[in-house]
Amino acid sequence: MTEVKAAGGGDAPADARGIDLKGAMMGFVGxxxxxxxxxxxxxQAQEERMNMLDxxxxxxxxxxxxxxxxxxxxxxxxxxxxxRSGDDDGLRGLVIEEKGLTVASxxxxxxxxxxxxxxxxxxxxxxxxxxxxxxxxxxxxAYEVLVDxxxxxxxxxxxxxxxxxxxGGIERISIPVHELSAMPKASQRLLDDAAFDVESWxxxxxxxxxxxxxxxxxxxxDGVAKPRxxxxxxxxxxAVATDGQIxxxxxxxxxxxxxxxxxxxxxxxxxxxxxxxxxxxxxVMNSKTAARVRKMKDAEGRFLWTDALAAxxxxxxxxxxxxxxxxxxxxxxxxxxxAFGDFHAAYTIVERPDxxxxxxxxxxxxxxxxxxxxxxxxxxxDFRAVKLLQFA
Numbered sequence: 001m002t003e004v005k006a007a008g009g010g011d012a013p014a015d016a017r018g019i020d021l022k023g024a025m026m027g028f029v030g031x032x033x034x035x036x037x038x039x040x041x042x043x044q045a046q047e048e049r050m051n052m053l054d055x056x057x058x059x060x061x062x063x064x065x066x067x068x069x070x071x072x073x074x075x076x077x078x079x080x081x082x083x084r085s086g087d088d089d090g091l092r093g094l095v096i097e098e099k100g101l102t103v104a105s106x107x108x109x110x111x112x113x114x115x116x117x118x119x120x121x122x123x124x125x126x127x128x129x130x131x132x133x134x135x136x137x138x139x140x141x142a143y144e145v146l147v148d149x150x151x152x153x154x155x156x157x158x159x160x161x162x163x164x165x166x167x168g169g170i171e172r173i174s175i176p177v178h179e180l181s182a183m184p185k186a187s188q189r190l191l192d193d194a195a196f197d198v199e200s201w202x203x204x205x206x207x208x209x210x211x212x213x214x215x216x217x218x219x220x221x222d223g224v225a226k227p228r229x230x231x232x233x234x235x236x237x238x239a240v241a242t243d244g245q246i247x248x249x250x251x252x253x254x255x256x257x258x259x260x261x262x263x264x265x266x267x268x269x270x271x272x273x274x275x276x277x278x279x280x281x282x283x284v285m286n287s288k289t290a291a292r293v294r295k296m297k298d299a300e301g302r303f304l305w306t307d308a309l310a311a312x313x314x315x316x317x318x319x320x321x322x323x324x325x326x327x328x329x330x331x332x333x334x335x336x337x338x339a340f341g342d343f344h345a346a347y348t349i350v351e352r353p354d355x356x357x358x359x360x361x362x363x364x365x366x367x368x369x370x371x372x373x374x375x376x377x378x379x380x381x382d383f384r385a386v387k388l389l390q391f392a
Contacts, residue, residue, distance in 0.1 A: 227378030341386030
């Protein structure tokens with residue numbers, strides 16, 4: 001008969017050894033089950049965190065037509081609250097960290113970036129000289145530019161014999177900025193409607209009024225509390241025009257084109273401009289003048305005017321683009337109805353980038369007024385870069 005030694009040195013029965021082994025196995029299985037459950041709980045928690053991260057990523061990158069609301073930045077949210085209810089607590093003292101600008105101001109509050117950018121996009125795409133002119137953003141009250149009024153002398157020289165050259169004439173031109181304002185209004189009931197997109201509505205109204213005022217000033221402005229337009233400067237026959245005067249070519253017909261060769265005046269206008277400016281030159285005229293010009297033909301019966309071949313392209317006259325600006329004068333006695341030049345060199349628009357809005361719920365009850373302001377200036381900086389056609 002086989003003997004079994006006990007752990008303490010004594011003899012133990014065989015069934016006791018089996019019980020101890022079975023208990024150890026059950027304990028091991030229990031620990032394994034607990035370990036597995038713990039791993040499963042951790043994996044489930046991690047999956048939930050990943051799903052939440054995926055949802056946040058989807059919200060940030062959703063399509064523009066998604067019905068889920070876009071998370072608003074602090075400035076936009078505070079500006080929206082100010083427009084709807086006049087609550088300016090969120091705007092006062094708010095600092096845009098990216099630019100270091102305090103939003104609160106005595107002249108109103110800085111518009112949300114989305115509103116300001118919408119207004120700028122409309123102004124850039126409008127039918128005004130802004131599309132052709134040089135546009136400069138400034139923070140000061142005026143923009144100063146140095147203009148070379150003469151040809152800087154040059155000469156060939158050898159190492160032994162240096163040639164002294166004459167210096168060109170330099171003139172300082174200052175273009176001040178002026179306050180451009182608009183005052184759209186809406187009812188408080190409309191502003192209380194959560195479905196009403198007040199920011200888009202305000203941007204459209206401001207841009208519409210700003211665009212009309214700017215376009216008129218860049219052509220006819222007298223420079224008093226507004227930009228100075230190209231037609232407000234002194235003019236003279238092109239052959240004798242001096243610094244500070246815009247050269248003029250005449251049509252040869254009083255209040256009309258010449259009856260025999262009407263297109264000759266347009267050709268003379270083109271070549272009155274210096275060759276260095278013609279590469280970037282454009283015509284500017286209003287719709288009534290364009291209707292006359294586009295009927296003109298050359299000696300072989302071909303139209304001088306070429307329509308755009310696709311949407312968004314610019315029509316051309318004698319190979320040069322045409323900007324239709326309704327602020328140019330109609331054809332009349334001695335009118336200056338057509339301009340031709342490199343307007344990026346000839347005319348400079350100066351603006352401050354900020355757009356300010358002041359809410360006024362008192363002046364037009366039961367409506368709410370929004371007084372929007374922007375500072376803009378403009379003026380001719382190179383008189384040689386533009387010519388005018390006079391119907392005389």
